[in-house]
Amino acid sequence: MTSSSTPAPASSGAPRPPSHPLRRLTARGRDEAHRVASPLELFFDLCFVVAIAQAGVQLVHAVAAGHAGEGILNYAMAFFAIWWAWMNFSWFASAYDNDDALYRVVTLVQIAGVLVLAAGISRAFTHHDFLLVWLGYVIMRLAMVGQWLRAARSAGGAERSMAQRYACGVLLCQVGWLGLVLLPEPARPWVFLVMAVAELCVPVLAERNHETAWHPHHIAERYGLFTIIVLGETVAAATVAVKSAVDEHDVLAELLPIAAGGLLIVFSAWWIYFVVPIHGHLRSSKRAFIWGYGHYLVFSSAAAIGAGLEVAVEQTVGTAHISTLSASAAVTLPTALYLLTVWALHSRHFKVGLAQQLVLPVTALLVICCTFLGEWAVLAAGLVSSAAVAIGVFLTARMTRREHAASASASAG
Numbered sequence: 001m002t003s004s005s006t007p008a009p010a011s012s013g014a015p016r017p018p019s020h021p022l023r024r025l026t027a028r029g030r031d032e033a034h035r036v037a038s039p040l041e042l043f044f045d046l047c048f049v050v051a052i053a054q055a056g057v058q059l060v061h062a063v064a065a066g067h068a069g070e071g072i073l074n075y076a077m078a079f080f081a082i083w084w085a086w087m088n089f090s091w092f093a094s095a096y097d098n099d100d101a102l103y104r105v106v107t108l109v110q111i112a113g114v115l116v117l118a119a120g121i122s123r124a125f126t127h128h129d130f131l132l133v134w135l136g137y138v139i140m141r142l143a144m145v146g147q148w149l150r151a152a153r154s155a156g157g158a159e160r161s162m163a164q165r166y167a168c169g170v171l172l173c174q175v176g177w178l179g180l181v182l183l184p185e186p187a188r189p190w191v192f193l194v195m196a197v198a199e200l201c202v203p204v205l206a207e208r209n210h211e212t213a214w215h216p217h218h219i220a221e222r223y224g225l226f227t228i229i230v231l232g233e234t235v236a237a238a239t240v241a242v243k244s245a246v247d248e249h250d251v252l253a254e255l256l257p258i259a260a261g262g263l264l265i266v267f268s269a270w271w272i273y274f275v276v277p278i279h280g281h282l283r284s285s286k287r288a289f290i291w292g293y294g295h296y297l298v299f300s301s302a303a304a305i306g307a308g309l310e311v312a313v314e315q316t317v318g319t320a321h322i323s324t325l326s327a328s329a330a331v332t333l334p335t336a337l338y339l340l341t342v343w344a345l346h347s348r349h350f351k352v353g354l355a356q357q358l359v360l361p362v363t364a365l366l367v368i369c370c371t372f373l374g375e376w377a378v379l380a381a382g383l384v385s386s387a388a389v390a391i392g393v394f395l396t397a398r399m400t401r402r403e404h405a406a407s408a409s410a411s412a413g
Contacts, residue, residue: 051118064320113139158210169202220279234306264382304334328377
């Protein structure tokens with residue numbers, strides 16, 4: 001998942017057409033020009049969002065029924081499996097994608113695995129039965145093992161050892177995840193915690209002597225595209241919830257503040273994430289690990305905003321058995337987490353001066369305060385998020401004007 005210390009020569013771009021159906025799976029160059037996401041990667045992302053949508057639906061049911069703690073725990077566990085499999089594929093593809101027939105088939109197997117996982121999410125939430133989730137995860141991860149073994153066969157020296165350590169680490173983790181199926185229910189959260197840490201350690205240990213040749217611009221684009229897809233799923237889920245409520249209960253006026261506030265939150269979330277290009281920041285192993293791992297919170301909170309909007313709609317029409325305060329918190333808390341995480345991973349590296357640095361943290365705090373505004377909480381959170389975007393644009397424009405003025409003065413002098 002980290003950069004190669006000896007990048008391969010640049011090539012003409014991505015994806016490279018295969019010279020024959022089954023060629024060697026060799027590392028790509030980190031300095032390739034015009035490297036972009038392939039159609040297979042985009043298809044991969046869309047299929048993964050099916051599982052994210054299922055996790056969101058079950059989170060809505062749990063929170064609306066008054067079981068927020070249990071629902072959040074199950075959501076965190078299911079989302080980790082989805083996110084980790086997606087992330088491992090994305091970094092591997094950035095380093096080794098040769099787009100030949102075997103590579104495509106193995107990737108399609110991974111897509112099948114996430115669909116199996118998605119089919120088991122509802123049983124994991126309602127009956128604490130993780131068999132299908134585990135099976136789908138195993139399918140995805142064993143396919144990933146196959147990719148690493150193929151890379152090892154094509155490589156030599158330290159790179160081969162790295163690929164073999166990846167394959168062994170992934171296999172050992174799959175054995176550990178059996179605890180979610182075999183151990184008693186009270187032990188399963190602890191199994192998840194231990195195995196999540198173990199999974200996170202695999203790349204660190206595998207790449208201790210050799211680093212994969214991922215492409216900074218390609219990785220930044222892949223994460224950005226997945227963020228867009230998750231935000232799109234949030235909009236779709238909230239839209240369906242509002243439409244169903246209006247059709248069944250005729251409460252359009254009561255839902256307008258939620259719909260408007262939710263839209264402002266999602267628009268602001270998109271703007272804040274993409275206001276600056278991040279690929280230039282991804283230049284070291286430490287930055288890459290922190291940035292890549294931190295997106296678990298970015299993706300999960302973005303998806304949870306959509307679930308929260310659905311909960312707020314259900315509470316408004318009286319089908320959710322929770323208070324207005326709890327329904328508001330279902331929107332404001334993931335929104336605040338999203339703002340803080342994006343600031344920590346992205347924005348703070350490009351902010352100049354205390355005023356710019358404080359915009360997103362203060363906005364997150366104000367969004368949490370909006371929780372206590374009753375039926376206007378979601379709209380208020382949307383307005384606060386939009387104000388943060390406006391303030392950020394104003395501060396950036398003012399700084400640019402000052403820089404131009406200073407440059408002009410220096411030139412005149």
